[in-house]
Structure formats: structure tokens, C-alpha cells
Amino acid sequence: MGDRLNLIQQEALASIEQAKDSNVLEEIRIKYLGKKGELTQFLRGMGKLPPSERPIMGQLVNKTRRSIESALTRKNEAIERESLIKRLKDETIDVTLPGEKPQLGGLHPLTKVLNKITDIFFGMGFNVAEGPEVELDYYNFEALNIPKNHPARDTQDTFYINENVLLRTHTSPAQIRVMEQQQPPIKIIVPGRVYRSDAVDATHSPIFYQIEGLVIDKNITMGDLKGVLDIFIKRMFGERTRTRFRPHHFPFTEPSAEMDANCTACEGRGCRICSNTGWIEILGAGMVHPKVLEYGNIDPNDYTGFAFGMGLDRITNLVYGIDDIRLLYENDIRFLRQF
Amino acid sequence: MVTERGRIMLVPIKWLKEYVDFDITAEKLSEAMTLTGSNAEGISELGKDIHNVLVGRILDVAVHPNADKLVVCKVDIGDKILQVVTGAPNVKVGQLVPVAIDGALLPGGTRIKSGKLRGELSQGMLCSFQELRLDEYGEIDNGVDGIYVVDQEYLPGTDIKDALELSDEVIEFEITPNRPDCLSMLGIAREAAVTMGTRYRFPEILVKEISEKAEDVVRVIIEEPEMCFRYCARVVRDVKIEPSPRWMRRRLAAAGVRAINNIVDITNYCMLELGQPMHAFDLDKVADRTIIVRKAQKGETLITLDEQKRILTEDMLVIADPEKAIAMAGVMGGLNTEVTGETRDIILESAMFEGGNVRLTSKALGLRSEASSRFEKGIDIVNVERAIDRAAELIVKLGAGTVLEGKVDVSTLPLENRIIKVEWKRINSLLGLELEPCYISSILESLSFKNEIKGDWLEVIVPSFRLDVEGVVDLAEEVARIYGYDKIPMTLMEGSASKAMRTREQTLTDKAKNVLVAMGLFESITYSFVSPRVYEKIGFDIQDYPKSVIISNPLGEDQSAMRTTMIPSLLEVLSKNRNRSADECKIFEIGNVFTVDPENANGLPLEKLSLGIGKYGNRVDFYKLKGQVEVLLDAFGLLKEAEFIVSAHPSLHPGRTAMVKVEDQKLGIIGEVHPDICRNYGLDSGALIAELDFTLLLDIAKTEKYYTHLPKYPSVARDLAIVADKDILAADIETVIHQVGGSLLNEVKLFDIYEGKQIPQGKRSLAYSLSYLSMDRTLQDKDINPIHNKIIDALQTRFNAQLRK
Numbered sequence A: 001m002g003d004r005l006n007l008i009q010q011e012a013l014a015s016i017e018q019a020k021d022s023n024v025l026e027e028i029r030i031k032y033l034g035k036k037g038e039l040t041q042f043l044r045g046m047g048k049l050p051p052s053e054r055p056i057m058g059q060l061v062n063k064t065r066r067s068i069e070s071a072l073t074r075k076n077e078a079i080e081r082e083s084l085i086k087r088l089k090d091e092t093i094d095v096t097l098p099g100e101k102p103q104l105g106g107l108h109p110l111t112k113v114l115n116k117i118t119d120i121f122f123g124m125g126f127n128v129a130e131g132p133e134v135e136l137d138y139y140n141f142e143a144l145n146i147p148k149n150h151p152a153r154d155t156q157d158t159f160y161i162n163e164n165v166l167l168r169t170h171t172s173p174a175q176i177r178v179m180e181q182q183q184p185p186i187k188i189i190v191p192g193r194v195y196r197s198d199a200v201d202a203t204h205s206p207i208f209y210q211i212e213g214l215v216i217d218k219n220i221t222m223g224d225l226k227g228v229l230d231i232f233i234k235r236m237f238g239e240r241t242r243t244r245f246r247p248h249h250f251p252f253t254e255p256s257a258e259m260d261a262n263c264t265a266c267e268g269r270g271c272r273i274c275s276n277t278g279w280i281e282i283l284g285a286g287m288v289h290p291k292v293l294e295y296g297n298i299d300p301n302d303y304t305g306f307a308f309g310m311g312l313d314r315i316t317n318l319v320y321g322i323d324d325i326r327l328l329y330e331n332d333i334r335f336l337r338q339f
Numbered sequence B: 001m002v003t004e005r006g007r008i009m010l011v012p013i014k015w016l017k018e019y020v021d022f023d024i025t026a027e028k029l030s031e032a033m034t035l036t037g038s039n040a041e042g043i044s045e046l047g048k049d050i051h052n053v054l055v056g057r058i059l060d061v062a063v064h065p066n067a068d069k070l071v072v073c074k075v076d077i078g079d080k081i082l083q084v085v086t087g088a089p090n091v092k093v094g095q096l097v098p099v100a101i102d103g104a105l106l107p108g109g110t111r112i113k114s115g116k117l118r119g120e121l122s123q124g125m126l127c128s129f130q131e132l133r134l135d136e137y138g139e140i141d142n143g144v145d146g147i148y149v150v151d152q153e154y155l156p157g158t159d160i161k162d163a164l165e166l167s168d169e170v171i172e173f174e175i176t177p178n179r180p181d182c183l184s185m186l187g188i189a190r191e192a193a194v195t196m197g198t199r200y201r202f203p204e205i206l207v208k209e210i211s212e213k214a215e216d217v218v219r220v221i222i223e224e225p226e227m228c229f230r231y232c233a234r235v236v237r238d239v240k241i242e243p244s245p246r247w248m249r250r251r252l253a254a255a256g257v258r259a260i261n262n263i264v265d266i267t268n269y270c271m272l273e274l275g276q277p278m279h280a281f282d283l284d285k286v287a288d289r290t291i292i293v294r295k296a297q298k299g300e301t302l303i304t305l306d307e308q309k310r311i312l313t314e315d316m317l318v319i320a321d322p323e324k325a326i327a328m329a330g331v332m333g334g335l336n337t338e339v340t341g342e343t344r345d346i347i348l349e350s351a352m353f354e355g356g357n358v359r360l361t362s363k364a365l366g367l368r369s370e371a372s373s374r375f376e377k378g379i380d381i382v383n384v385e386r387a388i389d390r391a392a393e394l395i396v397k398l399g400a401g402t403v404l405e406g407k408v409d410v411s412t413l414p415l416e417n418r419i420i421k422v423e424w425k426r427i428n429s430l431l432g433l434e435l436e437p438c439y440i441s442s443i444l445e446s447l448s449f450k451n452e453i454k455g456d457w458l459e460v461i462v463p464s465f466r467l468d469v470e471g472v473v474d475l476a477e478e479v480a481r482i483y484g485y486d487k488i489p490m491t492l493m494e495g496s497a498s499k500a501m502r503t504r505e506q507t508l509t510d511k512a513k514n515v516l517v518a519m520g521l522f523e524s525i526t527y528s529f530v531s532p533r534v535y536e537k538i539g540f541d542i543q544d545y546p547k548s549v550i551i552s553n554p555l556g557e558d559q560s561a562m563r564t565t566m567i568p569s570l571l572e573v574l575s576k577n578r579n580r581s582a583d584e585c586k587i588f589e590i591g592n593v594f595t596v597d598p599e600n601a602n603g604l605p606l607e608k609l610s611l612g613i614g615k616y617g618n619r620v621d622f623y624k625l626k627g628q629v630e631v632l633l634d635a636f637g638l639l640k641e642a643e644f645i646v647s648a649h650p651s652l653h654p655g656r657t658a659m660v661k662v663e664d665q666k667l668g669i670i671g672e673v674h675p676d677i678c679r680n681y682g683l684d685s686g687a688l689i690a691e692l693d694f695t696l697l698l699d700i701a702k703t704e705k706y707y708t709h710l711p712k713y714p715s716v717a718r719d720l721a722i723v724a725d726k727d728i729l730a731a732d733i734e735t736v737i738h739q740v741g742g743s744l745l746n747e748v749k750l751f752d753i754y755e756g757k758q759i760p761q762g763k764r765s766l767a768y769s770l771s772y773l774s775m776d777r778t779l780q781d782k783d784i785n786p787i788h789n790k791i792i793d794a795l796q797t798r799f800n801a802q803l804r805k
């Protein structure tokens, strides 16, 4: 009997070994372990054995069964793995083919640079305010210490709607509007669209963007003005950028200054971008004129402040190396896609 | 901040050295002066384009063997004798002429090389007036055809630039409008001296006068003391009009002024030197030899020196004699008293007119002169006298006439010192410095501000040429610029912790832009003015035109109206890109639109933010655009409330236009652009636009979010397909489904639209997926079936819709 059992086991294991797919394995399982399978038959035949041999034989049969079962499982796993490997191989794709991109649009370069500037000033505690683009003469000129008949009012530069209403020529009118609404401390920037009646060329546009800054508090000094703007420039153009302040004139600040940053393109050696000076003019600034504080109902004996104004277009052009301001307003999609 | 364009002052270095000694280069000087407030824009080098041109003496002139019109000259250039062939008809032995030797450079970039001319060796070229462009140096062209003949004796071999004094450097300063005093050599000399820490000097003026007295010859009456503060007149007899000497012509030319004749040149020279405009009248033509400064009479006319007939108004100031106007005060002289070749005697005028009036007059006449722009900005009352004396001195020196004793000097303004008192500590506290008062005092002293420290106070006498200095802040700037802006230490103001944050509007605007960008749109930024005719182009009827804000002085008619809608801006951008063959373009812009606001008493228009979306291309259609608008509304918490209502708009396709409404407020429109309008913009493949009132959107956005519990029980989905007339709106069907569905109907999604086979003509099939949900139990068929059937019934009765099986 034992020999018989051995034979069945050998036969079974050999055919499992040779099986090529899971169907064959299933047939093998039925042949040996099924209801009418050989091992089952064998078990049934055990009734003929004397009772004393049955337990031993039973153990033997179970052992054989387990060995066939585990061989079946092993083979099944092996076949599945093989077919998985084959499937994975069949599924291989050319991963170097282009991806299917969802379409992403883009912000205008002016907006991108403005966002960066705004973030820098937020970091220094400046809020962002706004003012109207169509403005009263009073705010644009008079309250900024530019009285009637002042040369800066030349109609050649200003678009007028009527005698009292104009398109703001700078963001500075917001200085007065903020002072009227808020007592010091004041710490704001005012970005916005401004208008100058300049004919269009590579460096002039009748519409452009400015960012005004205003700080008013007790004991504000020109050193503070320099400190704040120097930090701004370093955050904007890199920590190695240096600034230079030159005396200048604005009717609404005194002392007034223009600030240059050293040219990062040539590291100050002189190149086309900086017209060989090594410096690039970035902004105008100064200590708020006492008359302007008075127009804003702030007592110049108690408070001082500084203001600055910069051209966003100019800074954007510097950041991206754009050499023609007209590109910013043409909205050529090939241009817009570059940012 | 507006930077006013400054005025240019050209400063020749050789001339500047007459007033201040220095040996640093022009470049160094201009750098240093830029940092003390005189902005140097550049340096030009005179004579740079002439090189290796020497003075040569013609020793021999021989006939050219091979050419009739040429001669062969032997020219002594000092160290050797050259043979030069020339065609000039005026060469003579003994002449001193400019010789461009081998390797020489001439203006315009011409290089001279030795070579043969018709077989004869020519070792250079003899130069004419034009070839050396001597007119640019104020030299007089004697009109002789041929070689320029040097009229003074020089050693052969002398560089022509030395002989004719051509070399110089000229610094171009941009003078800010608050410093008219620097529009003069004297003013620049003062600044240069302070910058270099030295002193400047002004030559003492000595006028040789004859005994006849000016006051016996001429009378001056100022009738308008508010408009003329000082008037000085001198009388010059026996005037000889001739060219002024070379040194003066050189200086004028280098400073950008054309030499005319000695009298004109002297007045110009004094104006450049001292900043004081001057004028000369022909004495014999001034009736009664009386100068009257008065207002013009209505309708009075004057032909000015530029031969234009000017019609005057009563607010203009004129210089007149008892019979007639003879000059526009401070602007331009009259032709009736012009100094000419026949003039024997002249009256010299040096005056101070009120700037505002000069400005108005010159603007009204459209006549801006060197003089008028100086009066406008303000001149130095002390210089009025100094300049006329200087002119008189030069007239004598140049032999241009004899000067009568004294002058008539009428002033209407007391010539007293302006004193300001300031706390010197405030200078330090404004600048963030701790300068000693004596140091502050010495800086001001060096700038001609006499001053005295009295305890905490500083008493300062403001010099007459510094009209711009009024108070402590002005003095602070004077101190700071000389001390050096660079040396002010950088600090950060102290203060309470930062309170900065984005406002709701700023946050939402950023969000809107980011959402639109994420959906594939590019941000555009366009001009806010448009042509008033643009409304026809976008299909508006005249009566539909919104009331535009009109620019009274636009760059052109087509940029004269502030936009009232974003539509033309969007279409313009699409059109431009289409013209450049971009196959697709999807853009948005958030910007202001403007409409006249009759409610606003101060005259300002209504400024509202508008959001525009525009696109054309292959994969664009109404529903994609609508989907994007819906996503945006969702981001603003408004999708549930938003309705898209069938609508009409003059720029849009009548069957493809929807108005966007939120809670009964009109938010905007969306649609396909009308084919006619597309044609107007060259958008042959069609386009889509949306315009939303972004100010309103910011206002009504619902940004607060609250958590709702996640459902514990599963939702049950039921499909519902109906066939209904095509013109029944999906929105109406959905409204009914929602109404009938009640609170258990959680979501309605349209997942299929079908027309065609199996569907009767004029009808369409709409398939919805309805999702039922209860928060407190699992829904059973018995809960859902009655509702679902009621929905089907309602659709049947309301729309005659049939259930599709």
C-alpha cells in the first residue's frame, strides 16, 4: 500500500512540475485530490485494511495529500508570477513620449513682479492701499505742493478730463488720501496704473505702473528711508546688490533722493543695460514735505515720514531682461507664455 | 512720484576753470557733483573726431603734371616737408593751412592715407572749413571756396586743435527745477567748489564808462510792480556790430549757443555766465527814449523778433515806449526796436519779471525762449545789476561800443535779506545724524548761507539766488547733500509689531487670478483708453453708448475715451494675436472701467473693476467658457446662487448669450461673439467672451466656509432620462426636479444629451443622474420611489416630457 502511495505522489509531483498553466494544475488537482481522485479512492480503499494499520496509513495519505497540495500551490504561484512578468513586459510603454499636459495659463509679468514686491513690503509691515485712476487735480498736484502754474503741471505731461479732473500722473495722490483717512503710524504701499501723455516708444508708454510707498510716524529719519529701501533692493535683486542715494528734487519731499542699484548684469563694471555707469536708477524718494503733511492734516512738528515711488514696468523689464516697454501692453500670447 | 524733466546745462570745462581751480578729470568731477545733487548726464569731448591734423605752411605750389584742376604743394609741418596734392583753388605760398597727415582722422570718420593722386604722391590732405566742421566750434565760415586759412601765426607742426582751441570737455548737467541758479556757469562753479571743498571766484567787474550819464538819456517807468520787480537799463553809444572774438564764440558754441554778433553774443554770454536774461533795444527806435513796463492793451499787436505777429491780451506784460509795445516782457523782443547793422546806440535791459506771468504769456503765445524759461523758474535779483555791468564791461573790452555812466535801476521789491530761524537739532533728527552744530553751520556757510548759532537755534540768511530754500527741511537737504547721502547710516524705524495683511479684496483678486491661470488663461494688461468709435465696432447702438469719460487732451482721437467695458480690450488682444497667426489665445484681464457719475459732486467718475475673459481657438466653446466662469463662481462661494439666463447683448451671438445673475444682481454676460463683430476684429474662426463686474463679485463673495457632517448613510442614485422639446431649457427642467425632489434629493447631474435617431424631430433626450440622500437613515425604495415618480409626473405635466425607456 505504502508503495502505491509513493507512486501516486511521485506521479503527481512530476505532472505538477511539468504543468504550464493553471488549467492543467486544476486538472491535476482533480485527478489526485478531487472527489473521484486517486488519493480519495485510495482513502476509501483503506477500509479494507486491518484497523491497526489504518491510523498509520491515514497519516501517510495525509502526508501525501499535503505534499501534493503544497506542490500545487507553489506551482500555481510560480505560474502566476510568470504570467505577471509577461503581462508587465507586454504593458511596457515608451515613457519618453510627451506627457499630456493640462493647460496652465500665466500671470502677466507685471503682476508677477508686483506680487514679489508686495510680498517684500508685507514682510516689512507695509499694508497695500489703492486710489482712483481718475483723480482730482487737488490730490494729484495741489496737495502735493505743486501749485497752479508749476512747471510740473505742463499739459504736455498730464491728461486732463476737465480743469479739476485728470488721469493721475503718479500714485502719490494716494499719500494725501491715506493721510486723510488714517492717523499715523502709516506704513503703506500703493501700486497702481498711472498716465502720462508720452508718445509710445521703447521706453515710454502713456500708461504704466507705479508703486508708491509712505511711512509716517514719530521720529522717522532719512536713515530709515535708506534702510527700508536697501532691504527692498536686496530682497528684490539679491543680497549682494548695493544701493546708492543721490540728491534729487521732488516738490512733495525734502530732502529728496533718487536711488540707484548697482547693475547686476555687469556687477558695476558698466554695460549696455546701465549705460556704462554701473548703476541703474530704480526709484525716487524723500522725506515727506511738511506742507504735504499739513495738507493731510498731520502736524509736521509731531510727525515725520518718508515716501518713495518706483516704476513697476522698469523693474519688471530689469527682472526679465525685457528691452521694450511696448511688449508689456501688446499681450502677444507668445510673450505672455514666457513667464 | 513724478520726476520733472530737468533742464540741460552744458558746462565747458575750460570755461568753468575761470571760476574755480581744479585738476581732477571731468569724469571725476561729474561723478562727485552727481552725488552732491548736480546730476551729470554725460560728458562730450570736443575735438575728439579730429586727429593728426597739423598747422602747415605752404612752401611751394606747382602744377600737377597730369591734371588741370589739381596742384602739387610742398607743405612744412615742422619736423618735415610733405608733398600734398590738392584741388583747392585758393592755395598760395606762405599760407598756414590745416594738413591732415597720413593716418589722420576727420569728423564723420574719414581716415586720411598717403597715396598717389593721378600719379603724384600725396602725403596727406589740406582741409577746408567744412571738412573740419568748424561751424560746430562757433568758427566763422569766411565763405572762401577751398582750403581753410589759419589767420594767426603758429609754428608749423602745431596741432590744429591747439591752434584753433578746439579741444574741450563739456559736462551735461540735468538741472532740477528747484535750482534755476545752476542754469549758469556761476551757479555750477559754486556747486563745483563746494563739492571739491575749494572756493570759487567771480572776476571783479570794472566798467569803463564815459561821462555822459545814462539817466539823462533814458527813463524807466514800471507800471506793474507786481509783475516786474527790478529793471536796470544802460545805454551804449557808437555800437559797432561785428563778430565776437574766437574765445567767446568757442565758449558759446561749447555751451550750445550759436554765435551771432558781438552784442547778441555778449547778452547770451552773460546769461550763460550769470543766469540773467538780457535784451538790447535800438535806442533811436524807442520813442521818447522812455521804457514803460505795462500790461498789454486788448487787441494790441507786436511783431516779435521771429517775425511773427502776436495778438496780445490784457494780462500780458509788455515793455513799451509811450507809443507802442516794443517787447514781450521776459519772452522776446519786438522787431520794431531790433538792433541791426545800422544801429548807432542801444539800451541794454536787465530785469526781473514775475515768473508766473512770463509762463502764462509764453504759453498763450506758444513761444518759449531761453529767457522765458529762466524767468519762469525764478532768477536772482542781485544778478540783475551784476549782469548788466558785466555786459557793459564786455562791450567795452570787445570794442563794441562806449558805455554811458551809471544805469537806471528801478526796483519795486526791497532788496533785503531773507532770514530763517531753525532748530539745528531738527536737521539731525530728520536725517538720522548727530552732526555738531558748528559742522552744520560750516556746510551752510560753504553754500553761501551766512548763519549764526544761537543756542538751539540757527539763524540763516538765505542767499538771493536760493529762492527754493524756505525752511528747516530745505536746509536739512543742503546739509545732507554736502555731508553725503552715502554717509547717512541705514536704519529701520522702530515701532509696534507689523500689522500688515492683505485685505479681503486683495486676497480674492489673487485667488481669482490664480484660478483663471490654473484653467489655462493668460493674464493680459491693456490700455484703459479706447477710441470713442469703438462702440460701433462692438455693435453698440448710439443710444446704448455708456457715458464715457473723455480726455480733453488725448494723444489721439483713437485714445480719447476711458473704456466703459472690457470687451473692446479683449477683442483687440484676440485680434492682434489672430493677426500674428496664433492658433489659439485664451486671456483674461482684471482692470478698471470708467463711467461718468452724475451723482458724484466732486466730478470723479465711477471706477469699477471688470473681469474679462476672451478666447478663440480649436478647443473653445460656450460650455467650456461657462464651465470656467462656474469654477470661478465656485471659488467665490457663489456657484449655488448663480443663474445663467438666456439673454441678448449687442456684441454677442443672439442664440448663444447668457446673463450671469447672482441673487437678482446682474454680475455680467457670457457668450459667443457675434459673427459681425468677429469680422470687425478679423476673428475669422469666432471668439468667446465673458465680462463680469468684479467689484460686485468681490463684494458678494462668500468666503466663510462651515463644515457639514459627512453623511453616515449611503446615497442612492437613480437615473432619469426624458425626451422633451428642444427649446425647453435645461435650467427650467432642473429647477422643477429640485422643487419636486425636496430635501432628500441631494444632487442632480446631467450626464447625456442626445438628439437624432429614435428621438422625434424637434426634441432631445436629457439624461440625469439623481442622487438621494438622508442624513439620518439609509433610504429605501419606498422612500425614493414616490419622490422619483412625482418628479417624472411633474416633468410630464409642466414640459410634456416623456420618460425615455
Ligand SMILES: [Zn+2]
Pocket (backbone or CB within 6 Å): A263, A264, A265, A266, A267, A268, A269, A270, A271, A272, A273, A274, A275, A276, A278, A279
Ligand atoms: Zn551694467
